[in-house]
Amino acid sequence: ESYDMGGHDTYMHKEIHEQVDAVDRVLRGRIDDRFSTVHLGGLNLDAREARGVRRVKILGCGSAYHTGLIGAQLIEELARIPADAEPASEFRYRNPVVDPDTLYLAVSQSGETYDTLAAVQELKRKGARVLGVVNVVGSAIARETDGGVYVHAGPEVCVVSTKCFTNTAVAFALLALHLGRIRDLSVADGKRIIAGLRKLPEQIAEVLRGEEEIKKLAAEYANAKSMMFVGRVRGYPVAREASLKLKEVSYVHAEAYPASELKHGPLALIEPEVPTVAVLPDDDLLEKNRATLEEIKARSGRILAVAHREQEKADHTIVVPRNEVELDPILMGIPLQLLAYHTALALGRDIDKPRNLAKSVTVE
Ligand code: AGP
Numbered sequence: 001e002s003y004d005m006g007g008h009d010t011y012m013h014k015e016i017h018e019q020v021d022a023v024d025r026v027l028r029g030r031i032d033d034r035f036s037t038v039h040l041g042g043l044n045l046d047a048r049e050a051r052g053v054r055r056v057k058i059l060g061c062g063s064a065y066h067t068g069l070i071g072a073q074l075i076e077e078l079a080r081i082p083a084d085a086e087p088a089s090e091f092r093y094r095n096p097v098v099d100p101d102t103l104y105l106a107v108s109q110s111g112e113t114y115d116t117l118a119a120v121q122e123l124k125r126k127g128a129r130v131l132g133v134v135n136v137v138g139s140a141i142a143r144e145t146d147g148g149v150y151v152h153a154g155p156e157v158c159v160v161s162t163k164c165f166t167n168t169a170v171a172f173a174l175l176a177l178h179l180g181r182i183r184d185l186s187v188a189d190g191k192r193i194i195a196g197l198r199k200l201p202e203q204i205a206e207v208l209r210g211e212e213e214i215k216k217l218a219a220e221y222a223n224a225k226s227m228m229f230v231g232r233v234r235g236y237p238v239a240r241e242a243s244l245k246l247k248e249v250s251y252v253h254a255e256a257y258p259a260s261e262l263k264h265g266p267l268a269l270i271e272p273e274v275p276t277v278a279v280l281p282d283d284d285l286l287e288k289n290r291a292t293l294e295e296i297k298a299r300s301g302r303i304l305a306v307a308h309r310e311q312e313k314a315d316h317t318i319v320v321p322r323n324e325v326e327l328d329p330i331l332m333g334i335p336l337q338l339l340a341y342h343t344a345l346a347l348g349r350d351i352d353k354p355r356n357l358a359k360s361v362t363v364e
Contacts (some may be wrong), residue, residue, distance in 0.1 A: 003155060003157060006178060007067070009273070010151055010158065010341075011156075011157040011158040011271040012158040012160055012162060012228040012249065012351050012352060012353045013340055013341060013350045013351075014165045015156055015157070015158055015162045016081065016086065016163070016208070016334075016337050016338060016341060017160070017161045017208060018154065018160045018163050019166050019167075019208075019334065020111060020201045020202075020204050020208070021201070021206050022153045022154055022163045022166070022167050022188070022203045023166060023167060023170055023200050023201050023204060024173055024201045025150045025152045025153075025154070025167075026151060026167045026169065026174070027174075027197055027198070027200075028152075030174060031194055031197070031198075031364070032256065033194070033269050033308050034174070034190045035081055035181065035188045035190075036188075036190030037178060037181035037190055038174045038177050038178050038194075039111070039178075040146050040149050040174060040178055042148060042149065043131065043147050043148065043149060043175075043177070043178070044131070044146055044147025045103070045131065045150075046130075046148065047182050047343055047349065048131075048241070049062070050178075050182045050326050051182060051183060052101065052177055052184070052237055052350075053081055053101065053102070053103045054081070054082075054099075054101035054102065055081065055082050055083065055099065055101065055102040055103075055242075056072065056075050056081050056082070056083035056084075056102065056105070056158055057083070057084060057085075057091075057102050057103075057104050057105070058071050058072055058084070058085040058086070058105045058107060058133075059077065059085070059086060059087075059091050059104065059105070059106050059107065059116060059119050059120075060088055060106065060107035060108060060113075060116055060118065060281070061089055061108075061111075061113050061115050061116055061361070062107050062161075062244065063102060063108070063109075063161040063164075063165045063244060064107040064113070064116070064161075065086075065087045065088070066171075066235065066237050066240050066241040066244065066252065067083075067107055067133075067165055067168040067172065067237075067241075068085030068086075068105070068170050069085045069236070070169045070235035070237045070329045071083070071105070071107070071133070071158070071169070071172030071176070071242065072084050072085045072086065073112060073177045073233070073326075073329075074172050074173050074175075074176035074178060074326060075175070077174070077176070077266065077294075077326050078173075078176040078177055078179070078180035078185055078189070079176050079179035079185065079191065079324065080172055080180070080183060080184065080185075081182040081183070081184055081303065084254070086118040087115075088106065088113070088115045088118075088119040089115035089119075090288065090320050091119050092115060092118050092122050092359070093121040094351060097181070098123060098126040098128045098232070099128075099310055100127065100128070102129075102153075103127070103129055103131065104120075104123050104128050104130040104131070105131050105132070105133055105148075105344065106119065106120045106130055106131070106132050106141050106145055107132075107133045107134070107168060107176075107306055108132070108133075108134050108139070108141050109133070109134075109153070109156055109161055109164040109168075109360070110135070110188045110359065110360035111132070111136040111138075111139020111140055111141040111142050111153075112132045112139055112140050112141070112360045112362050113141070113360055113361055113362070114361060114363055114364055115138050115361070115364070116141060116363050117141055117144065119133075119146060119340070120144045123142065126273055128199065129146060130144075130145050130146060130149070130293070130342075131146060131147050131148040131149070132144075132145035132147075132148030132149075133148055133149050133151060133168060133171055133172065134148060134149075134150060134151065135150070135152070135153050135167070135168070137150060139191050139325060140195060143242075148291070149175055149288075150171075150291065151164060151167045151168050151171045151173045152274065153166075154204070155169075156353065157359075158248045158250070158351070158352045159352065159353060159354055159358065159359045160245060160248050160340075160351075160354065160358050162245075162337045162346065163317030165241060165333065166330060166333065166334065167269050168202075169329060169330045169333075170200065170330060171195065171353045173193065173197060174197075174358075175327070177194070179333060180335075181356065185336060188214060191239060192324055193326065193327070195324075196295065196323045196324035196326075196327045199323055199329065200323070200327070200330060200331065201323075202269060203320075203321040203323060203331055204331065204334055205335045205340060206321050207320055207321070207335055208313075208338075209210060210318065210335065211341075214335055214338040214339055214342060215338075215342045216344075217304060217316055217318070217339065218338075218339050218341075218343045218345075219346050220316075221249070221275055221304065221339075221340070221343065222308070222343045222346040223246060224252060224273060224274065224275050225253075225273040226252070226253040226254065226255065226264065226269070226274045227243070227246060227252060227253070227254040227255075227274070227275055227277060228254070228255050228256075228257065228262075228269065228270065228274060228275070228276040228277070228301075229242050229243040229255065229256040229276070229277045229279070230256070230257050230258070230259040230262060230276060230278050230292065231245075231258070231259060231278070231280075231289075232258060232259045232260055232277070232285045232288060232289055232292075233280035233281060233283075233285060234281055234325070234326075234328050234329050235259070235278075235279035235280065235285075235289070235332065236256075236258050236259075236279075237254045237326075237329055238256070238279045238306075238329050238332045238333045238336070239277070239279050240256040241336075242254075242256070242277060242279075242333065242337075242339070242340070243255060243256035244256075244337035245337055245340035246336075246340045246343060246355060248340075248354050249340050249343075249344040249349060249351055250340060250342065250343040250344040250347055250349055251347070251349065251354075251355070252343060252347075255269070259278065259289055259292040260288070262292060262294075262295065262296075263295065267295065267296075267299065268326050269294055270298050270299040270300075270301040271299070271300060271301065271304040272301070272349070273317045274301065274302065274304050275302040275303065275304060275315075276296050276301050276302070276304070277303075277304045277305075277306065277339070278292065278296075278303055278304070278305045278307075278314065279289050279305075279306050279307075279310060279332055279336075279337065280295060280305055280306065280307040280308075280311060281307070281328040281332060282307070282308040282309065282322065282325075283325045283328065290311070290313060290355060293305070293311065293313035293314060297313055300311075303315050303316075304317075304318070304339075305317045305318070305327060305334050306318045306320060306335055307320070308320060308321075308322050318335045320334075320335060322331055322341070328361055331343070
């Protein structure tokens with residue numbers, strides 16, 4: 001991939017479409033079918049050390065933090081290690097307890113974000129083991145960490161992150177699978193996840209083929225006063241990221257909430273001018289999510305669902321292909337990148353250089 005626009009009008013559009021190849025690249029050469037695991041050359045964490053990890057803490061900012069939320073869920077699900085994510089910008093200022101049995105992961109596209117770098121430096125000063133999940137090879141965070149996983153998304157020019165977000169989520173799936181197979185993830189589950197990962201590039205291409213439909217939906221929702229994004233567990237980080245994407249590139253105000261939290265306050269905002277984007281994977285929480293759609297409908301809210309099948313309570317559904325449930329957040333975010341893009345286009349925004357933002361925030 002190059003800096004050439006390759007026939008696209010914006011880098012954002014180009015980078016959304018590059019995801020098919022980018023995901024193929026992050027997988028390439030890493031899958032080991034013989035042992036149903038993956039090899040991560042630069043990780044620098046041997047099997048004994050990996051078995052000694054009692055907790056995982058993921059640190060990053062903005063979209064990188066959101067991929068950390070996905071990563072923490074994958075690590076808990078596949079490796080059964082307690083894991084959570086926190087904005088690096090908060091972590092570094094709150095004098096955190098640094099635990100020798102915790103594996104710290106710093107996530108960054110640029111590898112130069114000052115808050116994330118400062119969190120890494122603080123952790124190292126206190127003797128922690130910090131690995132990187134980074135896109136730019138040889139960047140400051142890549143150099144400061146003890147090892148890690150490169151994301152191989154290729155150069156990302158648009159200020160708004162798309163392909164790097166997706167590739168980082170896939171890199172976390174690889175890391176979770178690797179840690180899981182060293183601990184107690186079965187061969188069968190390892191095989192199942194590997195098969196799911198291999199399906200991703202073609203399934204991303206399938207989602208992208210639905211772009212015209214998403215463009216029409218964007219035109220329909222572009223004049224919203226505000227947009228609400230909701231999801232439960234695996235759907236929640238997708239909702240967070242989609243809300244950030246829309247804000248950054250279209251300047252439409254958006255909020256993201258766990259669907260379960262709506263009734264604790266934000267439901268008061270629901271009205272026809274405040275539509276909801278609901279992320280509803282076909283997992284064990286589908287019925288709960290459908291009940292949330294009913295609550296929104298009862299308040300005259302419009303609903304755009306992202307789901308694995310048509311949702312009758314929703315005004316519109318974007319149907320995405322099914323994969324393994326653990327990998328749902330990876331695919332479900334992609335149509336919402338297109339929704340943000342086409343909303344911004346409909347509103348005439350400067351897509352590659354949104355106001356007030358820089359590609360990497362290298363100052364405090
Ligand atoms: C993403 O669309 C953003 N522009 C922003 O949130 C970004 O993810 C954040 O600043 C972190 O950047 P990094 O990944 O380069 O560290």
